[in-house]
Structure formats: structure tokens, C-alpha cells
Amino acid sequence: MNVPRHWRETPERYRMEAAKCRKCGKISFPARLICPACSNKVFDKTNLSGKGKLLTYTIIRTAPEGFEDIVPYAVGIVEMEEGVRVMGQITDCDLANLKTGDKLISKFRRMNEEGKTGLIMYSYKFVPDVGI
Amino acid sequence: MKEIAVIGIGITKFGELWEKSLRDIAVESAINCLEDAGTDRIDSINIGCMSSGLFIGQEHLASLIADYLGRLDIPSSRVESACASGGLAVRNACMEIATGVSDYALAIGVEKMTDVSIGKATYALATVADQDYEAFHGITFPGLYAMLARAHMERYGTTREQLAQVSVKNHYNGSMNPNAQFPFKITRDTVLNSTMIADPLRLLDCSPVTDGAAAVLLTTVEEAKKLKKHPLVVISGFGSAADAIALCHRKELTELMAVKKSVAKALKMAGKTIDDIDFAEVHDCFTIAEILVLESMGVIGPGKGGPATVDGYTALDGKFPVNPSGGLKSKGHPVGATGVAQIFELVNQLRGNSGKRQIPGVKTGLAQNMGGSGGSSVCHILEAK
Numbered sequence: 431m432n433v434p435r436h437w438r439e440t441p442e443r444y445r446m447e448a449a450k451c452r453k454c455g456k457i458s459f460p461a462r463l464i465c466p467a468c469s470n471k472v473f474d475k476t477n478l479s480g481k482g483k484l485l486t487y488t489i490i491r492t493a494p495e496g497f498e499d500i501v502p503y504a505v506g507i508v509e510m511e512e513g514v515r516v517m518g519q520i521t522d523c524d525l526a527n528l529k530t531g532d533k534l535i536s537k538f539r540r541m542n543e544e545g546k547t548g549l550i551m552y553s554y555k556f557v558p559d560v561g562i
Numbered sequence: 563m564k565e566i567a568v569i570g571i572g573i574t575k576f577g578e579l580w581e582k583s584l585r586d587i588a589v590e591s592a593i594n595c596l597e598d599a600g601t602d603r604i605d606s607i608n609i610g611c612m613s614s615g616l617f618i619g620q621e622h623l624a625s626l627i628a629d630y631l632g633r634l635d636i637p638s639s640r641v642e643s644a645c646a647s648g649g650l651a652v653r654n655a656c657m658e659i660a661t662g663v664s665d666y667a668l669a670i671g672v673e674k675m676t677d678v679s680i681g682k683a684t685y686a687l688a689t690v691a692d693q694d695y696e697a698f699h700g701i702t703f704p705g706l707y708a709m710l711a712r713a714h715m716e717r718y719g720t721t722r723e724q725l726a727q728v729s730v731k732n733h734y735n736g737s738m739n740p741n742a743q744f745p746f747k748i749t750r751d752t753v754l755n756s757t758m759i760a761d762p763l764r765l766l767d768c769s770p771v772t773d774g775a776a777a778v779l780l781t782t783v784e785e786a787k788k789l790k791k792h793p794l795v796v797i798s799g800f801g802s803a804a805d806a807i808a809l810c811h812r813k814e815l816t817e818l819m820a821v822k823k824s825v826a827k828a829l830k831m832a833g834k835t836i837d838d839i840d841f842a843e844v845h846d847c848f849t850i851a852e853i854l855v856l857e858s859m860g861v862i863g864p865g866k867g868g869p870a871t872v873d874g875y876t877a878l879d880g881k882f883p884v885n886p887s888g889g890l891k892s893k894g895h896p897v898g899a900t901g902v903a904q905i906f907e908l909v910n911q912l913r914g915n916s917g918k919r920q921i922p923g924v925k926t927g928l929a930q931n932m933g934g935s936g937g938s939s940v941c942h943i944l945e946a947k
Contacts, residue, residue: 439694460695486815488708489761490700495685497700505701507709507810515810518699530716541698553698
């Protein structure tokens with residue numbers, strides 16, 4: 431991963447910045463140039479709350495390159511309270527007890543690092559929302 | 563628009579072809595196809611390949627394949643729509659014929675996947691997902707279908723045993739296919755006890771990593787009638803459609819809208835309904851995929867795919883045979899070749915040449931070729947005339 435490629439996703443990965451369509455109000459994450467609901471092209475920035483519930487998930491046991499060291503790990507689709515769906519890892523929980531419908535909240539976490547001198551990539555991951 | 567006929571089909575053995583390169587298998591499938599057609603005439607080359615760049619570091623197949631086919635005098639192109647690349651190449655060849663741009667159009671699907679480690683192959687396959695918002699988070703291709711499987715199981719009560727039956731059925735069919743990578747039968751217990759890859763999907767729910775190529779030669783019905791080498795098989799409908807690349811941006815997790823739309827378009831073009839179709843080759847890259855495709859096509863109602871599979875509805879001797887070739891699961895899944903290999907099987911069945919796995923009396927078949935986790939789908943309808 432080169433630096434600009436990760437850096438330009440910073441608003442989304444660091445603070446879950448989304449785009450709210452000024453015409454129909456649909457929230458897109460990540461931001462788009464054309465609203466998928468009404469084709470409008472004007473948006474306002476909005477940050478997702480990070481809170482949502484788990485729609486479906488899997489536990490990865492055969493990982494792609496770069497993720498071999500963290501298997502097994504869970505990846506799921508989370509429906510955020512704003513109605514947007516986001517895919518992300520689910521961590522800090524007992525994988526055996528994970529179930530759809532679980533309340534989750536996003537946390538800022540280290541995703542990956544490219545060796546000793548390469549990029550360290552951060553992003554959101556989801557953890558159980560225990561209301562603290 | 564001119565009517566389209568398939569006059570030649572060719573395929574290579576599917577498997578780990580250590581001794582053969584991408585160019586070798588692509589050309590071998592074309593040679594077999596032209597021999598089958600009984601003509602050397604080609605006006606255009608249409609290649610489908612998903613990721614020769616990541617698998618063997620080779621792009622620019624339009625030139626490479628034209629060169630090694632010895633046909634530098636005609637237009638050559640390569641198209642990509644993930645695992646639907648082969649179907650898309652056939653669609654392009656159809657359009658060449660339908661519009662009159664070519665009188666003879668060759669479509670080749672090819673993928674050489676075993677020159678890289680399994681980690682690199684897993685990475686290459688995951689590039690068909692959204693790189694920045696899916697693959698970045700460590701999701702794999704089996705992982706995406708595993709999420710669809712869980713959604714289907716929780717919504718409709720689809721069971722692990724029902725998923726396994728898809729694999730058992732396709733291996734049974736594939737045991738009679740000499741070109742298949744894994745031409746042997748397996749039991750439900752073998753599937754259920756195989757290594758977990760991405761819960762709830764296990765190794766034997768997944769199609770394998772495969773080298774292989776397939777080719778078809780298309781022409782107009784008018785030209786095909788002059789050749790008379792084989793019973794006439796026509797492509798009466800084709801359709802292609804897309805859906806959001808990221809699973810989280812789909813409206814539904816238990817239905818594949820691209821499949822639904824591509825099949826509806828192809829049926830409309832052919833002037834048919836799904837009830838007119840005798841059998842199908844569909845994209846069973848994972849066991850859950852076959853169930854989702856059958857339901858999305860309208861062959862079976864929502865949530866009924868699992869029980870129907872267990873009841874034998876889609877078996878070789880069932881009411882609606884699915885994947886007589888063995889499907890991607892048993893035959894193998896060289897991703898770019900799959901869409902063309904499906905047409906190969908349909909034509910052989912419609913000619914009555916499928917040997918032990920021949921479905922008696924079939925007149926109309928459907929091929930459904932999927933890209934990624936359902937982000938694209940290409941459908942063709944073939945008829946024996």
C-alpha cells in the first residue's frame with residue numbers, strides 16, 4: 431500500500447466521515463460523488479456515531495496476505511444507527527459467542543503494518559457496545 | 563440483429579497444469595474449438611481473463627493470444643468482470659455476430675492460477691471485492707460468501723447439511739466429466755468434516771484454484787446451416803447486469819440482484835420464461851452461491867433452494883438439473899475460463915454428446931456466470947434447433 435492510497439481514506443478510516451445527500455438525506459459511507467438513491471451531486475459531511483448492530487459475519491481462518499498472523503478473526507457487516515452499512519473486523523470479544531443482532535461500537539485500531547519501515551495503517555474496528 | 567449460433571467448442575483439462583502456461587492452455591482450447599467447428603475462419607478474438615496480471619504478471623492478453631494463435635491479422639480484445647470475465651467474452655462475441663461486425667467470432671476464457679502460492683491466490687481473488695472497504699479489513703472471497711450463507715441460514719433456516727448437498731451433487735455429476743479437476747464422488751460427511759475456511763463455509767463448500775481454458779466459436783445461424791457438422795445450437799438470449807461491489811451496499815443479503823436482472827434480460831431476449839428452461843450451468847463458486855442463484859433466477863422460491871437440493875430437484879435426473887458438468891466445485895474454477903466452460907457444457911448437452919452425464923431430451927439450457935460476490939452476472943440462453 432503506498433502512502434497516498436491510505437492517507438486519502440483518512441477521513442473515513444479515522445473518524446468515519448460520511449456524506450449526507452442534500453436532496454434526499456441518504457447517507458453514503460464512504461462518500462460518493464453521485465447519490466445512489468436520487469443521483470443528486472451535492473452532499474454535506476457528517477460523522478457516523480460508530481454505533482450499530484451486527485447483520486451477518488464470518489470468522490476468517492484462511493487469511494489473505496498480510497492477515498495471516500491474526501487468524502482466526504471476525505469480519506462482519508454492521509448496520510449503523512444512521513442506516514448505513516459498514517464492513518469491518520469485530521474484535522475484543524469471544525468469537526464463539528458472537529451473534530447477529532449484537533450491539534457494536536467502532537473503535538480506532540491498528541489494522542496492519544508493512545514491516546519495520548513500512549506504513550502502519552489504522553482504521554475502525556468494531557467491539558461489543560457495553561454502554562460505557 | 564443477426565441470429566447467433568455456436569459451431570465450435572473446445573476445452574482443456576481443468577486442474578493443476580504444472581507443465582502448461584497460460585498461452586499454452588488458451589491456444590489449446592482454441593485449437594480444440596476450431597477442430598470441433600471444422601473451420602479455421604475467425605474474424606475476431608474475444609478473451610475473458612480475470613487477473614493474469616496478479617496470477618502470472620502478464621497483462622496484454624489481446625496481443626499475446628493473437629500472436630500464439632498465429633492470427634495477427636484480426637481484432638483481439640480482452641475483457642474483465644472478475645469471475646464473469648468468460649461469460650462477458652462470450653457476450654462480446656455474441657455482439658460481434660449480432661451486429662454483423664464479425665461473421666466468425668472466437669471467445670476464449672482462460673486463467674492460470676497455480677503459479678502463485680495459496681496466499682497470493684487468496685489475495686488475487688479478494689481483489690474482486692472492494693479493495694478499500696472490504697479487502698482492507700481482511701475479508702476473503704470465501705468470507706464474503708460465508709456472510710451471505712449466514713444471512714440465508716438465519717433468515718430461511720437453510721442448514722449446513724443442505725449446503726453440503728450442493729457439493730455432493732456437483733461432485734457426483736463431475737465424477738462423469740473427464741475434464742474435471744476433481745472427478746470423484748464425495749459424501750455429505752466429508753463436506754461437513756472438512757477444514758473450516760470462513761464460518762460457516764468449509765473447504766468442500768469452496769470451488770478450487772484451477773488452471774484451465776475453454777473456447778467457443780460463434781457465427782450467424784445462416785452460416786452455421788451451411789456447415790452442418792453438428793446439430794444446430796443457437797444463443798437466443800444474453801443478459802448482463804451489475805450490483806454494488808461491496809456486500810454492505812446491497813439492498814438484500816439473501817438475493818443476488820445482478821443474477822436476477824441478467825437472467826430476466828436473457829429470458830426476455832429469448833422470448834422465454836424460466837419455466838421453458840430444461841437445465842442450467844450456474845456459478846457455484848461456493849455451495850451457498852448455487853442456492854442463491856437458483857432462488858434469484860426464479861427456479862425455486864426464496865428460501866427453498868436448500869430443501870429442493872436435498873430433495874433432488876436439481877440432480878442430474880431431477881426436474882431441473884443444475885451443473886451437469888460438475889459445476890465449479892468438481893470441474894474446477896479457472897475464474898476467467900468458467901463462463902466459457904459453461905457454454906461448452908450446454909452445447910455438448912444440447913448436441914446430445916455428454917456421455918454418462920447426458921440429460922435426456924434437453925432442448926433449452928441456461929448459463930449463469932457471476933462476478934465477485936454477485937457484483938456482476940452474465941447469462942446466456944442456448945437452444946437446440
